[in-house]
Amino acid sequence: MSDEYVLDTPVVRAFIAGVRETIAAAASPAEACDAIRPRFAELLADDDWLPARYQEGDPDSGMGGGIGQWLLFRAGDRSLTLFALVVPPGSQTPIHDHLAWGLVGLYRGTQDEEIYARDDAGTLTRTEARGLQPGDFYALLPPRDDIHRVRTTSPETSVSLHLLTNDTGCVWRHAFDEATGEETPFRSGYVNVECPPA
Numbered sequence: 001m002s003d004e005y006v007l008d009t010p011v012v013r014a015f016i017a018g019v020r021e022t023i024a025a026a027a028s029p030a031e032a033c034d035a036i037r038p039r040f041a042e043l044l045a046d047d048d049w050l051p052a053r054y055q056e057g058d059p060d061s062g063m064g065g066g067i068g069q070w071l072l073f074r075a076g077d078r079s080l081t082l083f084a085l086v087v088p089p090g091s092q093t094p095i096h097d098h099l100a101w102g103l104v105g106l107y108r109g110t111q112d113e114e115i116y117a118r119d120d121a122g123t124l125t126r127t128e129a130r131g132l133q134p135g136d137f138y139a140l141l142p143p144r145d146d147i148h149r150v151r152t153t154s155p156e157t158s159v160s161l162h163l164l165t166n167d168t169g170c171v172w173r174h175a176f177d178e179a180t181g182e183e184t185p186f187r188s189g190y191v192n193v194e195c196p197p198a
């Protein structure tokens with residue numbers, strides 16, 4: 001399969017090219033995330049590159065709550081994706097994992113994020129809760145901090161950018177019940193791209 005630039009613009013192509021060079025030169029995922037930070041911060045600060053259609057929710061969402069997950073770029077070997085996650089006001093994601101390392105940052109609106117740890121018995125413990133403002137971002141380096149939930153706190157829709165090293169919308173990952181820790185396999189899908197049949 002070849003690379004898919006769903007949003008095919010010079011900004012996206014330059015960003016992805018830079019990210020790939022950085023990953024190739026990095027000794028570890030943590031080092032790669034650190035080295036990508038300036039480039040990711042620049043993308044979050046640029047108001048002009050993301051068309052309005054990729055900042056809209058999806059009534060038929062695989063995550064519920066009208067949440068839209070828009071694919072912007074996907075590597076041919078599925079080892080890298082860039083997507084926008086759009087969460088309407090008052091909506092929240094299920095508690096979920098990602099199963100890949102990368103960077104996540106807020107582009108528009110505000111969010112509360114809750115991070116969970118899960119022990120061997122499957123019990124979930126909330127380890128951190130924080131408010132996010134546009135421009136804030138963080139690294140996901142599973143298994144640490146891979147399980148979280150985000151809720152939009154702004155009157156307008158929130159938009160976060162995800163640069164992750166899998167095909168996050170199409171892989172089978174997990175949603176978790178907060179009270180019991182029970183995991184349910186789920187595939188979030190993308191608003192604008194089909195996933196292969198399950």
Ligand SMILES: [Fe+2]
Nearest residue numbers: 096097098148
């Ligand atoms: Fe997430």
